[in-house]
Amino acid sequence: MPRPNIVFIVADDLGYADLGCYGGRPASFGAVSPVIDGLARGGIRFTQGYANSPVCSPTRFALATGRYQYRLRGAADEPISAKLGRGSAVLGLPPSHPTVPSLLKQAGYRTALVGKWHLGFPPHFGPLRSGYDEFFGPISGGVDYFSHGTTGGAHDLWDGEVECFEDGYLTDLLSRRAVDFIDRSARARQPFFLSLHYTAPHWPWETREDRHVSASTGGNIYHLDGGNVETYRRMIHHMDEGIGWVMEALRRQGLDRDTLVVFTSDNGGERFSDNWPLVGGKMDLTEGGIRVPWVAHWPAVIQPGRVSPQACLSMDWSATVVHAAGCQAHPDYPFDGVSLLPHLRGEAQPFVRPMYWRMNHRSQRALRHGPWKYLRIEEREYLFNLEQDERERANRARAEPGRLAAMRADWEAWSRQMPGIPPDAFVGITHTLDDMP
Structure with missing residues (x-):
């Protein structure tokens, strides 16, 4: 093959439930995510897929390296702020x-x-320094969809390491550049x-028709007094349309069957999202x-219409794509993620292994192992059986002290085994001011 x-x-x-394939409700304009829903029907949808962190930068460290993000100092900040970074x-x-792109590049991939990006700022860090041949997008966490500026109005759109001034709605600019890369490859x-x-559906709350909203915010991309569920769903729909353009490019080039999509x-939803x-x-x-949603589409390998209860983490995707490309982790930086390639092929049954999380914000910790989840928020401990109680309402800590202690x-x-969180690590303060740029 x-x-x-x-x-x-x-x-x-x-x-988790923003997409139709995860039970999301239609919007006033119809289906929110018909393209992604189609990828799920034609491939595999995981119901127990997790992000490595509930905030963006740490998860992106895990995706890039295939390892627990806690191993790197930069991932201790929740997330990396532009002011400090x-x-x-x-x-x-x-x-x-070593990163997923650097390993694949060494193996002959474009x-x-x-x-x-949101994994550090030039001149010390950047996509072209970590295995990517090309980069087009913002360096920081959140940017306006039209001005492409951060809070305070600083412009943040780059082509490689050159600042790029390109007019247009950011989601569409990214989708079109992706199509161009596929065609050239x-x-x-x-x-x-x-x-x-994508930056979608991260705030500010702007659809293709909301250039006037962008102009009225004066560069304040937090947009805390704006947005609504309808706008949020349209933002997802714009992203979904762009993914449709990407899939059409693969079909046009005869690559769709042999492409793993x-x-x-990167984390759970914000204020207008549906997590039911x-x-x-x-x-x-x-x-x-x-x-979070987890969907994979690869017609040459994945049988259509599969739904998997396999519990997995972001960094498992990293190990999986490296494995699928016929590569291995660097021996000095072994993956913490587990390759799901045998599972995608239908050659393996779901397996059980512990998955760990740590957050400085509110001193949180969590462990999932099988159906059980241990959770601590500040000084209070919880124990949940997620097979019976996905909403985490029935705290079993007093009923099962032995399991809690274990x-x-x-x-x-x-x-x-992980480095400690340094005292100067930045912590997002609230749900509404979390990606401080």
């Missing part, structure tokens, strides 16, 4: 660290990041790895903050 092309799509702040030689993804007859990391989110039946959201280690000890033993 030829090595697959890989299109790795990451949404920003997308809730600009000029820092510490807060970012070290160019010396590599590109189209979209959000097809002409070169070289396998490619495309990271398509992955879709997920989960509770909580971005910044929380409750299920709504970390359980899972607490398991989490603490794992935590001792």
Whole structure:
């Protein structure tokens, strides 16, 4: 079998039930995500897929490296703020660290990041320094969809390491650049790895028709007094349409059958999202903050219409795409993620392994192992059976003190293997001011 092309799509702040294929309700204009829903029907949809963190930068460290983000200092900030990160030689993804794109590039893949980076600022960090041949998108966490500016109006759109002034709605600009990369890679007859990391549906709340809203905010991209559910769903729909353009490019080039397309989110949803039946959201280690959509489409390998209960983490996708490309992790930087390639092929049954989280925000910790989840928020501990109680309402801590103690000890033993959180690490303060740029 030829090595697959890989299109790795990451949404920003997308809730678990925002998509139709995860039970999301139609909007006034109709289906919110018909293209992604089609990818799920034609491939596999995971119901127990998790983000490595409930906030963006840490998850992106895990996606880039295939390892627990806690191993790197930059991922201790929740997330990397532009105010602290600009000029820092510490807060970012070290160019010396092997990454998914660098491993695939060494194996002969063309590599590109189209979209959000948010893993440190030049001159010390950047996509071209971490394995990508090409980059088009914003460096920081959140930008306006029309001015492409951060809070305070600083412009943040780049083509490689050159500032790029290109008019248009950012979601569409990213989708079109992704199509262009696919077309050029097809002409070169070289396998490619495309990271398509949308900023949608992250605030500010702007659709294609909302240029006037962008102008009226005066560069304040927080837009805390704006937005609504309808606008939010249209933002998802615009992203979905762009993914449709990407899929059409693959079909036009005759590449769709042998291309692995992955879709997920960097963390749980924000204020206008739908996380049903989960509770909580971005910044929380409750299920709504970390359980996210997971869809994979690869006609040559994945049988259509599959739904998997396999519990998995963002960094498992990293291990999976490297495995699918016939590569291995660097021996000095072994993956913490587990390859799901046998599972995609239908050759393996779901397996059980512990998954750990740690958040400085509200001193949170979590461990999932099988159906059980240990959760601590500040000084209060919880124990949930997620098979029976996805909404995390029935705290079993008093009823099962032995299990609670064992899972607490398991989490603490794992935590001792990770570097501590430094006291100067930045912490997002609330759900509404979390990606401080």
